[in-house]
Amino acid sequence: MNRKLKTLVAVLGAAGMGLAASQAQAQDKVKIGFITDMSSLYADVEGxxxxxxxxxxxxxxxxxxxxxxxxxxxxxxxxxxxIAASKAREW
Incomplete structure (x- = not known):
């Protein structure tokens, strides 16, 4: 895994855990949301x-x-x- 991807994973993980921590007491799970391009132009970058x-x-x-x-x-x-906003609201 290259350096940029490792940094991205660390940042997204930290952001997701920070956002989930406020609701962690009310839930049985910690949820991390990852919304990215998986089928279009930038799918090869992260996807x-x-x-x-x-x-x-x-x-x-x-x-x-x-x-x-x-x-x-x-x-x-x-x-x-x-679509991204809709998914974020859905979660």
């Missing part, structure tokens, strides 16, 4: 491999944060802001 890298990082750390399981939610925004 499905980015989601796979985050899942591998979750697995490497035992899949738990503060005793709660970590769940990765990933979606394809298809390079369209309205």
């Amino acid at each position: 499905k491999n980015g989601a796979l890298a985050i899942q591998m990082a979750i697995d490497d750390f035992g899949g738990k944060v503060l005793g709660k399981p970590v769940e990765l939610l990933s979606a394809d925004h298809q390079n369209k802001a309205d």
Whole structure:
């Protein structure tokens, strides 16, 4: 894994855990959302491999944060802001 991808995974993971921490008490899971281009022009930059890298990082750390399981939610925004916003609201 190249350096940029590792940095991206670390930033997304930290952001996801920070956002999920505010709701962690009310939920049984810690959810990390990853919305990226998986089917269009930039799919080769991150895409499905980015989601796979985050899942591998979750697995490497035992899949738990503060005793709660970590769940990765990933979606394809298809390079369209309205689809990305809709997915974010859905989660």
